[in-house]
Amino acid sequence: MKNATTNHRKKLMAIFAIFSLSLMLAPMAFAHGTENLAPATIQNKLDFELHNQTGYLIEEVYVSPSNKDDWEEDVLGQDVLENGESVNITFTRQRQAYWDLKVVFKGGREAVWTKFDLSQITDIFISFKNGKAYSTTKNGG
Secondary structure, eight states, X not given: OHHHHHHHXXXXXXXXXXXXXXXXXXXHHHHHHTTTSOHHHHHOBOOEEEEEESSXXXXXXXXXXXXXXXXXXXXXXXXXXXXXOEEEEOOBOOOOSOEEEEEEETTSOEEEEEEEOTTTEEEEEEEEETTEEEEEEEEOO
16 A cells, blocks of 8 residues: 555656646747747837938838828937938837838928838838839848
């Protein structure tokens, strides 16, 4: 009887040890499993670099989900973006399929670019082509 109790105790301790080890290893396994995911997938990071190739000084930049009517806040804050320069736009927001970009130039003229998938895009190059707002993008990966 004593031998059966000892075997039962050993089995319980082994199960407890396996359970404890699995709890300790689970975070490492999760981290290892996410190494190939884009940063946007892990934390909804939607960072990108905006390149001003418009020929004009940009005083304000707004980024908003395509399905919203509100432009929210100026992501440049007190800064301006000279023609030929670029700026990193960094933010974490709710997961959206597409995002729109609005810039306000010195003098108040505005231009809007639509439907950017910021979970995939690392760079946005904005310019004008034949007088119309034009953009090209660079994807991560």
